[in-house]
Amino acid sequence: MVPDHKPPRRRARLLAASVAVLAIGGSALAEIPAAAASRPEGHDVSSHQRDVDWPGARAKGARFVYVKATESHTYRNPYFARQYNGSREAGLIRGAYHFALPDRSSGKTQAAHFVRHGGGWTADGWTLPPALDIEYNPYDRDEKCYGLSRSGMAAWIKAFSAEVHRLTGRRPAIYTTAHWWNGCTGSSRAFAARHPLWVARYDSAGPGTLPAGWSTWTFWQYDNGGRLPGDQNLFNGSLDQLRRFARGS
Template identity: 65%
Template sequence: MARDRNPLPPRARARAALMVSVAAAVLGCAALAALPGAAAADKPLGHDVSSHQKNVDWGSAKGLGASFVYVKATESTTYRNPYFGQQYDGARQAGLVRGAYHFAVPDQSPGRVQADFFVRNGGGWSADGWTLPPAVDLEHNPYGKDAKGGSGDTCYGLKPAEMTAWIAGFSDEVRLRTGRRPVIYTTAGWWNACTGHSRAFAAAHPLWLARYASTPGALPAGWSYWTFWQYENGSGSLPGDQNLFNGTSEQLRRFAAGR
């Protein structure tokens, strides 16, 4: 991925080398040509964590090149990450830009209700340049059935119009409570199937794309670019999942501050 004739300064070359090692572990040597070293080196490296990572060594993560992290705060209206305080506060103390995310379970309760639970349990936001906007994780139902016992394992048993209404309710409540629209984490396949290719959210909601490949690929309906890209799930150099921010470090801080 890094190029021998790349006219990068030493610090950027070191970052490119780090990205080579991460990409090599994730993608294999054959895929590295599709992920240019200089381009990746220019994008801040980050990760996301949950209770699976328990007490994270944030100094080590920072030393490995982490610039930002998203921390799971809540799920539905019944779960709070017991490690949230150590993870969220520890990341900030180590000098990482950090934010909180909510795992949505749309068949359990309305979007506004889950957003309220999220904001009350760590999903807030401050224009301090160190706090990322709240994020909502929208993906395949991991529990296999919807709340009524039906086979709603992909879209939680909701029709596209019901799903988009749920998302709008969640977004409106987060905006009311924090002043920011949430970042939407999703895959192109889930979004297009479960929202009916809705284009209603792209203008106001940054995209956190999940795609474990050498390139971002096709984006969910409506979005023309990604803000975060989760390109590897669980086995990279950083604790949790591996991510990139689609900009510079300065742009990351401005994004966090709402500018």
């Protein structure tokens, strides 16, 4: 994902190469991986997408969506409420995510900001667990790990997770890439047992080698453009399993 208040750009430094695209009528449509055949499709959006045509997204195959709620400890997506509620009204299972800036404030502080402004959870079968977007620093390429040591980064993530769990009763999903995770957390294996993995990889027919600790993925972001508004994702299971995952079972 990209910060809401910066122009969207392709993350060449995040992921090696994009999947092939097909130019049709002047627009680029990402090829859907073969893995999509048996898995629910979804997407994630932020203020870049503004007013989304949610019935249209559902008609194109969307079954779930993550909506950006917050960034750091001050920013709030001004379109969050209409995106979050609009997706639910259209019949999508939806959740909220937070874009982490670990150099700005503590994990606990950012988690509290997130939960106060949309990052909650309820076991209603329509709400995905809160999600932490932790990746390369979009504001300083020379500080990809936000100036934190590997142990310091792991500690920051633990603090964020603990506060989200305390406030919502559920551990957050973690969005990241294998390259960033292994480099900036020192290949930490401390999170896999209790945190669903939302892995980003655009350059293959599958999610590839996963971040250290995880043996399976829950969500796979396979491109940042395609049929659905925003980034393109798959859930690793059936639609019934997605509903049960949302309930926390």
